[in-house]
């Protein structure tokens with residue numbers, strides 16, 4: 001048999017039927033996660049067509065995009081539109097028999113943080129959901145990808161999707177990361193190198209020493225942000241770290257089933273001589289702490305760099321893009337990145353609001369104070385992360401330093417709730433997208449790792465974590 005990549009094995013084992021010779025297949029999906037924001041029309045469609053959800057137990061619903069994160073949690077929501085989305089999700093879950101973690105559930109949080117934390121996502125699975133960052137699950141050796149609302153409807157009714165097979169891209173991180181360099185820096189360096197559309201049409205498999213050394217949480221950060229290079233799916237072969245992470249999670253298999261599962265999961269890797277359509281290599285030693293300076297995640301550089309000069313760009317349309325980005329961001333060509341002052345600091349999102357991220361930020365913040373001109377907030381990725389951080393004393397470190405300690409949700413990652421920046425605000429942010437208006441109309445976002453956000457919050461400007 002022809003040697004195969006891990007992606008090809010996943011897709012082959014989930015193909016119900018080949019639909020044509022152009023790569024379209026009917027793909028079986030093991031599990032899906034549902035949120036309040038992208039599911040309403042899917043449920044309405046099912047209801048209108050008189051269809052049921054075929055396998056309700058393969059779905060898990062959470063409220064994450066629109067809920068407030070005010071410290072005192074209630075069911076009251078200031079925004080009527082958001083409140084409707086939340087109550088509609090509850091009605092739909094009730095009617096269609098789907099389990100829901102609502103706002104007051106102790107397991108609530110951002111779907112991509114909650115699903116792994118519950119052991120709902122397991123190696124070898126194919127997962128689809130109405131959110132582009134469903135790729136996060138790749139860290140567990142599952143292949144996850146985002147789908148649109150009409151596809152959610154099809155999926156709920158049939159547990160399948162019409163799917164076009166992707167090309168394969170292997171990204172190898174050679175060598176070991178220097179001190180202070182995180183998974184966020186690696187993936188930002190990758191996106192900067194290959195561009196925001198650099199992996200369009202591809203499924204990424206990450207490998208190499210630099211990946212093996214990462215924690216499962218760090219790997220989630222990588223798979224999460226691979227979307228910002230255009231990849232519709234990114235994963236790595238599961239290893240002992242993944243099995244340790246999953247062991248004893250509420251929904252992970254137990255006893256003999258666990259042993260049998262781990263034995264099967266060990267076989268999940270690309271064949272040694274499998275051929276990828278494309279290869280990209282990064283040298284870990286060359287990766288520095290990264291910050292974005294523009295309005296696309298690939299407009300990012302090492303913190304030691306300077307804002308690029310559009311005039312140095314020979315291509316006219318790219319020059320215009322750069323000029324527009326600098327204008328929106330209120331930056332001057334040649335300005336050192338470290339000289340950029342901030343008004344806000346945000347640690348949150350499915351990219352970087354897991355317990356390890358909060359530990360790394362707390363390490364920087366301990367005993368220090370947020371700069372007077374900065375409003376800083378922490379929005380844990382889930383209510384469980386929040387509880388754990390309180391238990392470990394991290395919450396106290398943050399609040400003593402002047403950070404707001406909030407409830408979990410997507411929050412200021414995309415400002416669909418009431419955590420919204422004002423025009424001209426400038427935010428150091430541990431999130432994954434820095435598009436115009438992402439955190440509020442006219443607001444400016446600089447992406448970076450949580451430790452780098454913490455450092456910027458303390459100093460009041462973008463700061464090299466290695467110089468602290």
Ligand SMILES: CC(C)[C@H](C(=O)O)[C@@H](O)C(=O)O
Nearest residue numbers: 037038130131132133146414
């Ligand atoms: C709202 C949702 C459709 C969107 C996504 O798919 O990623 C959001 O989560 C985001 O991060 O922009």
Ligand code: SF4
Nearest residue numbers: 133349350410413414
């Ligand atoms: S935290 Fe941000 S990136 Fe993640 S799902 Fe929510 S809005 Fe999307």
